[in-house]
Amino acid sequence: MLKRKPGFYGFASTIIAILLIFPFGDLILQLFEKPNENWMEIKEFLLKDYIGNTLILVFFTAILALIIGTTLAWLISAYDFPLRKFFRWALILPLAIPSYILAYTYAAMASYTGVVQVTLRSLLGTGLDQRYFNIMSMPGAVFVLSLSLMPYIYMILRAFMEGQSASLIECGRMLGKSHLGIFLKVVVPVSRAALVAGTSLVVxxxxxxxxxxxxxxxxxxxxAIFRSWFSLGDIDSAIRLAAILMVFVLVLLFLEKILRGRRSYSMTNTKHCPLSRKKLRGPMAILATSxxxxxxxxxxxxxxxxxxxxxxxxxKDTLGVEAWVLSLNTLWVAVISAIIILVFGIIIANYSRLKNNFLSKIYSKISLLGYSIPGAVVAxxxxxxxxHLDRWLAPLYKIILPGAPGLVLSMSLVxxxxxxxxxxLAVGFQSIDGxxxxxxxxxxxxxxxLGHGEVSTFFKIDLPMLKPALLSGFTLVCIDVIKELPLALILRPFNFNTLATRVFDYANDERIPEASVPSLLIVLIVAAGILILNKTLDKEKNNEHKN
Amino acid sequence: MNIKIEKLTFYYPGNKKPALKDINIEIEEGEIVSIFGESGSGKSTLLRLIAGLEHKGSGVIEIGKNRVLGPNSFVLPEKRGVGMVFQDYALFPNMKVEKNIAFGLSKMSIGEKKKRVKEMLELVNLEPYANKYPYELSGGQQQRVALARALAPAPGCLLLDEPFSNLDSDLQVKIRSELKDILLKAQVTTIFVTHDREDVRALADRVAVLKEGSLVKMGKVEEALS
Structure with missing residues (x-):
């Protein structure tokens, strides 16, 4: 039997997969080193708090985001009420505000000199007791994170519910169930996979x-990872904390797999009749809009x-040349990252489509890995x-860059x-794979x-047809990079700032009002991206109907 | 062109049971042959192997004097000179009808291309639809565009995968006779896959009956179907 050569896609996918998993080798090797005293102290006195706080924050944020996201998705998909069309896309907008900006803003608004307290004092002559209404607390963090992250659940569920056949709901109605009964007993169980997917993203x-x-x-x-590393200079403990955090992530991914079960993501078929929305009137309509x-x-x-x-x-102080430099830095880092991600994504997804073998499935899983790994661990x-790479390349640097510092790549934007x-990569890959x-x-x-080879077929057929997916992937990656904070904070080269790091610096200096201009620039860029994305997806949906 | 298939066996990855087992078929130039069988009998796999879209088969396939599959040879689908009409036509949705038909004519000059596209549109009676997108056409019209596209590069043989399965039953009768006329005009060796006896009766000169991956009968239509 003739064996064919692995071809460009197989070879390039293998290289990319190696590049993606190779860095984790160092992290795993470090775990086998003997722990230092600092780690013993963290383990004995602090680890319990880290685990407890992380679990509380994750659990309550997931629950609140789930309640808000699910109810809004159901309301928009199943009912008609004033401004529904506007809310359908506008409810995605909280995603445009990175959660740290939402946190600084609410903290400043709720402070003694903030708009909430000042208004209450001037209107009622009394303020809120900070002992009970302190936003800079665990409940405050849950509130901020839930508001900021609920669009993930809202978007996934809305897409799922809008694609659902009406027959299930109508069957529920015929069997005498109330709307609440249908929601709880039909919609929620049927949407389980989408619910789990959205909640996992939030977690x-x-x-x-x-x-x-x-x-x-x-x-x-x-x-804690940041503190061990930056405040205590203890990279060993930071690595150990990162490893425990990864265990959490792995448990979560395992749970997600179990909870999703064998059910497919979407149960729609081509001959489905879409859900007809019920028109709400009177107090119910007011309640829904409110x-x-x-x-x-x-x-x-x-x-x-x-x-x-x-x-x-x-x-006047903040919207100068620096703001434009920050915006440009942010944008071009996002664009370069997105282009690299799209190229990698196209190679692996196309290999997976053309071969669909064991190796291609492994490469697809590796591409999805990064999104589950928290920023601090990736950093x-x-x-x-x-x-290590710089040390390895040192002899080469001596020849091509004489006089350069030892750490060339580690100190650069690379x-x-x-x-x-x-x-x-997972964000771009999923769009392209879809x-x-x-x-x-x-x-x-x-x-x-018809006589066209691999290259010609890719450029003349695949690429034009893939355009909407590429645009979605590009926009999603740019949005994520622009909002991202921990990686930019740790890994930026000296004297290189992005809008996100400048917002963080201002907020750390307690100069929240000054942080507003870079914050608004982030919100504007991301909101524009979200609107482009929304339009692209709607257009794609219409084209699918046409074809 | 004549087609010769010898001892062709094929396994899908991970399957111990062969999808095709020791198939031997010879087809004369200009003949219309049907591969007939129930679903899962291996008929579409056979078509994909002739096309070169599957490449892990053992045995020999020759198209004309060209050995496209053998112990030490595999000719890529784009180099086989074979035309194919897919079950759901696979018309490029981003291209108008004339662009779809011209897609396989990249080696021709612009003038030659235009002439050939016009000839093909005349052959399938779709001249007024040259500037339409595939989604603007009916199922029958789409099928004729797919046929024109496959015939445009003047292939050595034409492969049709379940050519009528996407059409309403009323339309099937009309399209069958149209297709027969077009194939006779084009004078091209044709292999088509179907599970419908009426398709075989209407179109084929001979039929190869497949069952569970094996060739159980090969001969004149009524003989083989009885």
């Missing part, structure tokens, strides 16, 4: 959060309003790997961009039967 984001927990003074794994308004106000409009007010007060992994690629799945193999095969 992974909370595990990865550094900005909110650090600003609110909550000791979680992420903040609920959606409150979430949009809390999650987007109030913080953006406050940031705008601060920006008006401070723009440690990458820095260890790049330091490190930060490499970390972004590792962390966010795109390839929709296209299937038939057009590829048809092109080959």
């Amino acid at each position: 992974l984001e909370v595990l990865s959060d550094y900005g909110v927990a650090s600003y609110f003074g909550i000791q979680t794994f992420s903040t 609920y959606a308004s409150i979430i949009l106000l809390l999650g987007f409009l109030i913080p953006v309003g406050q940031l705008t007010y601060w920006a008006i007060l401070t723009y 440690i992994t990458m820095i260890l790997f790049f330091i 490190l930060l961009i490499g970390a972004y690629v590792l962390r966010f 795109g390839f799945e929709r296209i299937g193999r038939k057009y590829h095969d048809a092109s080959k039967m």
Whole structure:
């Protein structure tokens, strides 16, 4: 039997997969070193708190985000009420505000000199007792993270529910169930896979959060990793904490697999009849609009309003050349990372589509790995790997870069961009893989039967048909990179700042109003990205109907 | 072109049972042969092996004088000179009808391409639809575009995978006779896969009956179907 050569996609996918998993080798090897005294102290006195706080934050944020995201998705998919069309896309907007910006804004608003306390004092002559209404606390962190992350659940569930056939719901109605009964007994169980997928995303984001927990003074794994590393200079303990955090992530991924079960992600078929929305009238309509308004106000409009007010007060000092330099830095790092991710994603996803063998499945799993790994862990992994790489390349540096410092790559943007690629490859890969799945193999095969080779088929057939998926992947990666904080904070080269790191620096100096201009720039760029994405996805959906 | 298949055996990865077992078929130039069988009998796999879309088979396939599959040879699908009409046509949705038909004519000059596309549109009676997108056409029209696209590069043989399965039953009768006319005009060796006896009766000169991956009968239509 003739054996064919592995081809470009197989070879390139293997190289990419090795590049993605190789850095973790150093991290694992370090775990076998003898622990230092500091670690023994952390283990004895602090570890319990880190685990407890992380679990509480994850659990309550997941529950609150789940309640808000699910109810909103059901409301938008199953009912008609005033402003529904506006809320359908506007409720995604809280995603445009990174959770750390939401945290600084709410903390400043609720402080003694903030708008809430000042208004209460001037109207009622009394303020809120800070002992009971202190936002910089665990409940405050849960509130902020839930508002910021609930769009993940809302978006996934809404897409699922809008794609559902009406027959299940109508069957429930015919059997005499109330709307609440149908929601609890039909919709929730049927949507289990989507619910679990959305909630897992929220949990992974909370595990990865550094900005909110650090600003609110909550000791979680992420903040502990940073503290061990930067405040105590103890990279060994940081690595051990990172390893425990990874155990949490692995348990979560295992749970997700069990909870999703064997059910497919979507149960729609091509001949489904979409759910017809019930028109709400009177008090019920007011209630629905009010609920959606409150979430949009809390999650987007109030913080953006406050940031705008601060920006008006401070723009003369903060909206100078530096703001544009920061924006450009942020944008080009995001664009370069997104382009690399798309190229990697196309190679692995196409290999998986064309071969669909054991190896291609492994490569796909490796591509998805980074998104589950918290930013702090990725940061440690990458820095260890790049330091070793620099040592290994030292003889080469002596020849081509005489006089250069020992750490060339570790001190450059290559490190930060490499970390972004590792962390966010999953985001780009999933878009492209989904795109390839929709296209299937038939057009590829048809092109080959008409005499076109692999390269010509890719550029003339696959690439044009993949455009919407590429645009979605590009936008999603850019949004994630622009919002990302921990990696940028640790891995940026000296004197290189992005909008996110500048916001963090201002907030750390207690100059929250000054942080408003870079914060608003992030929100504007990300909101524009989200709207482009929303439009692309809607257009794609319409095209699918046409075809 | 004549087609010769000798001792062709094929396993799907991970399957111990062969999808095709020791198949021997010879087809004369200009003949229309049907591969007939129930689903899972291996008929589409046989078509994909002739096309070169599957490449792990053992045995020999020759198209004309060209050995496209053998112990030490494998010719890529794009180099076999074979045309194929897919079950769901696989018309490129981002290209208009004329672009779809011209897709396989990359070696021709612009003038030659235009002439050939026009000839093909005339052959399938779709001249007014040259500037339409595939989604603007009916199922029958889409099938004719797919046929024109496959015939445009003047392939040595034409493969049709379940050509009528995507059409309503009323339309099937009409399209069968249209297709027969087109194939006779094109004078091309044709292999088509079907599970419908009426398709075989309407189109084929001879039929190869497959069952569980083995060739159980090969001969004139009524003989083999009885």
